[in-house]
Amino acid sequence: MPTLSNLRWRGLRSKIIAWFFVPTVMILLTVAWVIFAAYQQVTENAAIERNHALTTLAAVQYTTELGTYTDLLREYTALFAEPDTLSEANMSYLQEVLSASRGRFELFDGGVLVINNLGTVVGAEPARPDVLGENWAAHPYFRDMLRTPKESFSDVTIDGLDHAEVIVVSVPVVGRQGQFLGLIAGLLRLTGTASSSLVQGASQLEGGGEITYLVDSNGRILYHPDATQIGADLSNYDVVQRVTSGQSDAIRTQSRDGRQIVASFVPIPNTPWGMVSEQEWDALISANQGYGTYLLLLLIMSVILPAIVVAIGLRQILRPIEQLNQAAQQVAHGKFGHTLEVKTGDEIEALTKQFNHMSLQLQETYASLERQLHEQLEAQNALRKSETRYRTLFEESPISLWEEDFSGAKQCVEQIRATGVTDFRAYFASHPEVITQCAAGVNILNVNRAAINLLQYESKEPLLTPLAQIFNERTIKTFREELIALAEGQTTFFMEASGLTAHGIPINFGLHLAIVPGYEESWERVFISLTDITQRVRMENELREHQEHLADLVAARTAELTISNQQLAQEIEEHRRTETALEENLSRSETLHRFSRALINFEDLSDLLQTVVDSVAEALPANRIVLYLLDQETEKITHAVRGGKNREQVSEPDYKELQAGLTGWVLREGEPALSPKDVLDPRESTAVQQRRMETNCGAIIVVPLQYGSRLMGTLTAINSPDEPDFNQKDVDLVMTLVNQTAVAIETARLYEETARRAQELAILYDVGQKITATLDLDMILDTIAQGAAQVAQADKSLLLLVDMKKENLLKTAGFGYSRQELNRQSYIECQDGISGWVLQKQKPTLSADIQTDARNKGIALVNAQRSHDKSAAVAPLIIGQEMVGTLTVVNGRDKFTFTPADLNLVTMLADQAAAAIHNGRLYEAAQEADRIKSAFLASMSHELRTPLNSIIGFTGIILQGLAGPLNDEQAKQMRMVQTSARHLLALINDVLDISKIEAGQFKVEKADFDMRTAVENVVRIVQPLADKKELPLQVTIATDVGQIWSDQRRVEQILLNLINNAIKFTDEGQVTITCDVDEGWLQVDVTDTGIGIQLASQRQLFKPFQQVNTGLDRKHEGTGLGLSICKRLVEMLGGQIWLESEWQVGSTFSFTLPLTDGS
Amino acid sequence: MKGKILVIEDNEQNLYLTRFILEANGYEVVAARDGRTGVDMAAQERPDLILLDIQLPGMDGYTVAKSLRGNPDLDDTPIVAVTSYAMVGDRERGLEAGCTGYIEKPINPETFMAEVEEHLPPA
Missing domain, CATH: 3.30.565.10 (Histidine kinase-like ATPase, C-terminal domain)
Incomplete structure (x- = not known):
């Protein structure tokens, strides 16, 4: 695998250098060079230009210098301006004049000459007898001057016709008529010393360059700092050629001795001369020498900067790549999960993320592999342990165990099955020999210690004998059963069997066979365990004998038992009955409890009564329940509440009908009544008896609803004929419920009464509050009328205020009446009605029905629906002994009739009203008195002030002197008047203030x-x-x-x-x-x-x-x-x-x- | 002449007093002895200011003030109530009725003119 170090110069680094660094450097170098070249060009041009400018300036200055020569000469032209002055005849005079001016002509080291217009030298200073009188008309310079006279400087010429080389400055002498008379010429020696005037003038020349010299139009050097050069002929020198031809410029060129120079040349005005200034090129450019350094610096920078940039860039790019590479190497060396943190924000970061992802994936995969390997190893270990454990278990098990291989037997069974045998038991019964054959297919693989002990052997070996060899009758039978079970597909099997120990002792054991899981198909491994049950079998036998004995005993006592059994049965029956009764009681208790709760919580009487009825329906086997609440005074049924599942069958009798039945008896006697079914009850009227027989009516209970001695109503419960009769318990239950109900109803009635009373008091209080809070009579009346209607729960109320003496209806107020209706009321009408009666009798009264009341003469009360009005209560309003009005409340036909209690309330209100009205009247009177007092005060104040106004006003005016002068005594007395008047005013003001304060008007x-x-x-x-x-x-x-x-x-x-x-x-x-x-x-x-x-x-x-x-x-x-x-x-x-x-x-x-x- | 002032005043002495002070101070005084005449004169004479007594026979001062204010020509004419009424609310009633100011009787001759001129627009 290549490493980065050996890749270095073929890798990214060299590529970046090749593609970016080199071109960048080259571009920068080029740019730097171009900039430098351009700059140099510009600066050089500028230097040359400057050189030229300086030279031009010098030339101009020099021209000025030259002016001094011509000026000097010109002074003399005037002296010679007479026509004959310059004639040869006048030479001595001229010479005299010139000599007198000797000192002034020192400037011209070659002397001064005067030449007349004929070209004859007529004067010289210093005196030059040699030339005086000579005619120089042929002299190249003077010839020209004589032809075209002007002020001029000559090229290098000769003094006279054959003398040394000089430069001539000449000024023409012009006559008064403008005619040309001659010339005055100053001569300057070309090879003059440094003190010669020309040199003196020129040596101060400073052109743009180091060497500045003058040439004449022929290229002869007139002046040069190097005196040896003066007079040299430079007519072949291109610079000189150009200046003599009148050009003015500066050029870079070679000097005559081959040096690189800049030569500036300018023709000198008014002369045929030119000025040349030469400057060494190197000296000129030396000011710009620094540019070379800058260039070098620029070049270096243009190499170094990209180098740095590239180096940093390379570092930035390569470092993460190197990191990636190192990380990859680490991953390659197995350090999975190695991740990198690269934040370059570019493809490298993305690559790094991918790498991190890959690395983590690898780590995970590797971890997963390791885990799997580990699990596998653990599984193997567990297997090994399990095997060992199994062996130990097997060997150490307290249960005798055989490990056997039944695969041969399986083959045997399968062969049999292949012949179509399904019933193996039958098959084995008919083919006992097959069992032995099959047994041969069984290998005993192992037995444990418990098995050896059970069968009382010394070692394992005898027990590992093939099964078939140790068969006897018992074992064959056992094996047959095992085989059948296995053949039938069982994997476990149990049987009780017997056998013999090594010592031939018979033994009973429980045999348990189980195919080891996983070997169900091959039967290769089967466990068989034997449990010694010899003892158990023996005990079972003993138990059986004992039982048989017991059975005998039982049989002997059967008769006795039968009798006691019957007794027991009776007791159980009794117990059951008690339980039922208990349950029933419980149920009733529950009903009572629920009912009591209903009583406590009831809000509405009808709801309560319904609860009572429903509770009775629940508690009794009754299908019709009815509860009546009665008003015995009015002989009315106020409430009738029905219940039970046949509640619809309950008739709706009136009070009288009730009296005829059992209810009537109960109401009369105040006792509960129970009337069984199918019996004529003498307490009922014959008609009722008859109806009861006709209707589907069973037993009846009627109980009174009673509080103390007050009979409120009854509760009747009826059941159907096919139900059991009611008994006394039922009556008691109903009585309990009904008594509680009576208490509750009474409580509720008392509560309602109290609440009503409280409400009435509240209204009365409220009305009292309102009417004492105001003294406005109308408001008092309205409040009372409204309060009366409220407190008496009346539809309407009417308050009438009358003046009985004047037979006048003063005021009406009402509730439930419109203002129009109230206003229509008249005193006569009041007198006609019950109000009139009350006004006469001065006592309150009730009228159950005003329509039929004799005291009412038909048009008594304001009422649009008069026929609807029924009950009324009327109370008088009495102040002191005086009847002042009535307060009436009225109820319609659909409302209750007023009671004395209601009248009482109305009377109370009427009394309150009377008091309030009295107060109101008194207040109105007081207000009136106050008003009168205030008006009086205002009036008095005004009346008093009006004259005072005059008094004080006039006094003031008089004292001011407005009405004429006063003497002292008059003034004194007037002031006394004023003081008194003011005092009087103060008095009035004070009285007014105090009375206003007392009237409460002062604000x-x-x-x-x-x-x-x-x-x-x-x-x-x-x-x-x-x-x-x-x-x-x-x-x-x-x-x-x-x-x-x-x-x-x-x-x-x-x-x-x-x-x-x-x-x-x-x-x-x-x-x-x-x-x-x-x-x-x-x-x-x-x-x-x-x-x-x-x-x-x-x-x-x-x-x-x-x-x-x-x-x-x-x-x-x-x-x-x-x-x-x-x-x-x-x-x-x-x-x-x-x-x-x-x-x-x-x-x-x-x-x-x-x-x-x-x- | 500084300006024209209408004085509505029923009391002869008081009218004389007022007229005296006003005239002494260089005002032209026109007078009305009752409210109705006062209202008419105000419309005719177009005074620069009206001094109005409140207790007048027939039409009282408040009514007079309201009537004067009913005349749009007199919108800018100040009406100063001069009254010996000094009960609670007199001042408010006067201002409500349209008066611009209120001078309580008895007047103080030393300050009266200044109090009146307070309501006159500067000449």
Whole structure:
């Protein structure tokens, strides 16, 4: 089996590397390379561009520099602007001018020349006599200048016609009319020293590169940092060619000495020159040298990263596979049930699950195999043990055992059977020799020790002799029986047989043969056991002899026994009868018991009576039972309950008919009666006797239903003629049942009566409650009418209130009547009816039938169905001596007739009603009086205030000065009028308040308000009063005093009153008001240092119209009502008011108020 | 002239008093001596405010207030009951009948005007 280690490089790992790693690396490398190349291209271009830009900038700067040359020269053109200035004749003047400017021309190391328009050198500085007067019109440069004069810089040219190489800067001299007069030219030596002006200007050139040089249009180097190069001819150098042809660019190229460079070149404006800046390529790119490192890094990364990824991936993939492989190896080595935990979520996990499943299956299968093997081994062991045990059992068995092989005998029997023999017994009887033949087919395989002992042998061997050889007559017979049994298909067989022991002693034994299970077909193994029954046989014989002897004895005593047997039979019969009687008693007891339970639990009389009847039917052999409950006063049957299986045959007699029969006798005598069948009973009338004979009637029992001396009814039981007669026991039973029933009925009656009474009382109480709870007369009347109907259980009730003096029907109320019917009633009608009788006689009465009642003159009661009305009870309503009305209850024809008890109830109600009506009337009168009083007060208040309004109003106006000025005395008197009028008003207000309070009309209107504000309001009002008496008012309101739920107006009234009093009764000292809150209560104390109040007076203080007199002169004005009103108001607001005072020291009036409604 | 006030008042002295105060304060006063006249005058004169005595001969003040309120022209006219009725419920009855306010007699000449002007819309 290949292992993973030797698979490694041909396995998954190499495949993944080949398919994923290598391509990935290659792709990444390519990408990295492309990115790098692109980047380098861009950066190089940028570098070149920058180089070029810098060079261009340098060129521009240099152009500016060059301006200084032309500027210098241009200054002089003006000096020479006169037409003749530059003529040869004027040379000395020119020379003078130039000499004067010597210092300024130092810039031009080649000197300065002035050339006129004819090309003649007319001036030179420094003085150059050699050239003065020379005509340079042929000079290549000046020739051009003379033709097209302009400010210009020359290429490398020669000084004069044959001198050293110079660069010429020339400026034309223009006349005032614009005509060309000549040139001023500055010469710069090409091979000048480093201090030459050209070099000085150019040496500061900084192009984009390391080396920046200038060339003229012919490719000659004008300036070069390497001075040796100046003047060199570069006309063959492509860069120079391009710049001289006017191009401006930067290119990568080879230097003249073959180095890789970047050359930037720019033509210098206004000159024929070009500037070239050369930069070593490597130096330029050195800034980008880092990119190489980045590239390398990128490359390395592009190898390493995939490598890591692949390594991790490989690990992730291979590890579970390795685990799987190891697990598989373990399974292969027999470690079944080895499972793996792989959570890769891919095919490997699925594979692992499959592997786990397989492994567990294997484990199970293997375990199952092991178990089977184990079981097999155990089975073998058990078999072996069983065999050994069997052997031991066999040998050690206390029962003698033979183990024999009957297979030969089987063959023998089958042969016989093959000849068609079915009856082996007959066959063997006719062919005794065959038995011996068959016996030869029996092998004795083994015998046990018990067998040897039984047959008194010394060893096994003699007993293992083939059966046929030890046959004798006895054994043959035994064997024959065995053979027959086996041949008949029995597998076990028992017989008693006899034989001889080794010593020839006869022995009786029980032989038991059994084919060993599994050998039923072959008979190869058969067990035979012998049990010694010699002793038993002997005892049986003795017993038989004894029995025979006993039989003789028995025979001798048979006669005696017969007699005693007969006695016994009688006793048994007697016993049986007793049992029957007992059973009967038991049955009756059960009936009684059931019945008693029914009595205790009964709810309905009819049900109870039916139970009685059914119980009797059960207990007696009667087929017809009937129970009558009678009302002896009205001679009516109130209940008739039937029972028994022939209950339909019971006739329905009336009371009188009952009297004629046996029932009549029982009712008269109060005794039970038993009338046997087929006998004429003299207690019955002849007619009844006759009918009884005619109908299918057997014996009769009639018993009275009696409680004490009260006879309630009877119970009759009748049986059919073919049933046995009733006996006294039956009568007793029925009596027992009936007596109990009577008790139960009586109890029920009492209970009902009590319940009814309780109900009546409840109604009366209810009515009483209702009518005392209200003073509304109409409601009282309605309640009474309804209550009367209820309490008397009447259909209707009618209450009439009359004024007998005025012969007027005042009010009607009723129950069961419509309001219309009630309203139609008139006084005359009342007088005509029984009501009229009651009103006259002033006593209650009953009328059994108002239709026939003589007192009723036909139109007595309001009733649309008057003819239906029957029974009535009428009670008078009497207040004091005065008849004020009647209360009547009426029942229809279908309802019961009222009894004196009912009348009693109605009378009671009528009395209650009278009292209530009286109260109601009194209340109405009181209300009326109150109303009158209130109206009077309102009126008086108004009448008094109307004039006061004028008095106070006008006084006020006059005092205000609105009606004109007053003198002091007038004003003083007017103020007195005002004070008196206000006092009068206060008096009226107080009287009105107190009367309203007493009339219960005073209402407080509670709302949330700020107590602090209320106190401040009042203080503001009384402050002038206090100021007038020069009394300080000290107000202390605790910080927690705030909102209160009360009547602000009233609270202010109380405060005003108390503070006013305090000020009024205090002459010196001060008045203190404190306001505090404590546990839901507000307390206000008004303390003064006034005269104080004596203890005796303190009690009177809060009563109306009390003012403590300080002497005969009533010094202090006041109604005396203020404190009384305060007290009432405080109490109405839920608080308390009190005072503490010391005579001549001062008083404190305090009151409390709840902060909220809840407290 | 600050505004027009109708005073319905049967008592001559009280009417004079009221008129005096009102006129002193610059109001034009029209007066009616009974309820019916008052209702008619209110419809004619369209006063800015009505002062109404409650106890009047013939038609009482409550009825007058109801009648006044029955006139849609007077919907916005305040009616102030001036009454010496001070029994329980007088104030409520007055407000129910349509009065805007209630001044108890005897009036206080010092505060009366302020109490009346409370019900007048600001000029």
